[in-house]
Amino acid sequence: LGYPVIMSSYNFDRNNDAQGPPSDSNGNTNSVPINADNSCGGGWVCEHRWRQIYGMVRFRNTASGQPVANWWDNGNNQIAFSRGNRAFIVINNDDSGLNQWFQTGLPQGQYCDVISGNVENGR
Numbered sequence: 001l002g003y004p005v006i007m008s009s010y011n012f013d014r015n016n017d018a019q020g021p022p023s024d025s026n027g028n029t030n031s032v033p034i035n036a037d038n039s040c041g042g043g044w045v046c047e048h049r050w051r052q053i054y055g056m057v058r059f060r061n062t063a064s065g066q067p068v069a070n071w072w073d074n075g076n077n078q079i080a081f082s083r084g085n086r087a088f089i090v091i092n093n094d095d096s097g098l099n100q101w102f103q104t105g106l107p108q109g110q111y112c113d114v115i116s117g118n119v120e121n122g123r
Contacts, residue, residue: 004057004060006048006053008037008044008047008048008049009044009045009047009050010044011017011020011043011044011045011105015083021043021044022042022043022044023029023088028076029041030042030043032044032046032090033071033086040065051116052113052115052116055114055115056114056115058114059087059089059114059115061077062086063083063084063086063087066082066084066085066086067083067084067086068082068083068103069081069083070088070102070103070104070105071080072100072102074094076094077092077093077094078090078091078093078094078098079091079101080100080102082104082105082106082115084105085105085106085107086099086106087106088102088104088105088106088111090102
């Protein structure tokens, strides 16, 4: 087992791995400015604010403690499974799209893609 950790970081020159966070001329770490779109500015990356990250935190919180069920895989780079009747995930690391019917184990209802999707037109 393990404990999830969410990293939030800053941009730095890959050729200078000793570079610290955005700082003033006295070496004091700068505050993180928040842009109008809720992203971070001033050299900060703030991964914890990315929709993909906080969506998966919600997924984990919902799925926590539920057994893995409804397992499917293509024997290569595509898998799908539920966590009890609380959550379902499909992961496609193949070069082609995935077109498959799945038994989700979820109650009937409307669901959304918590990693990359937004609700649009009620879907």
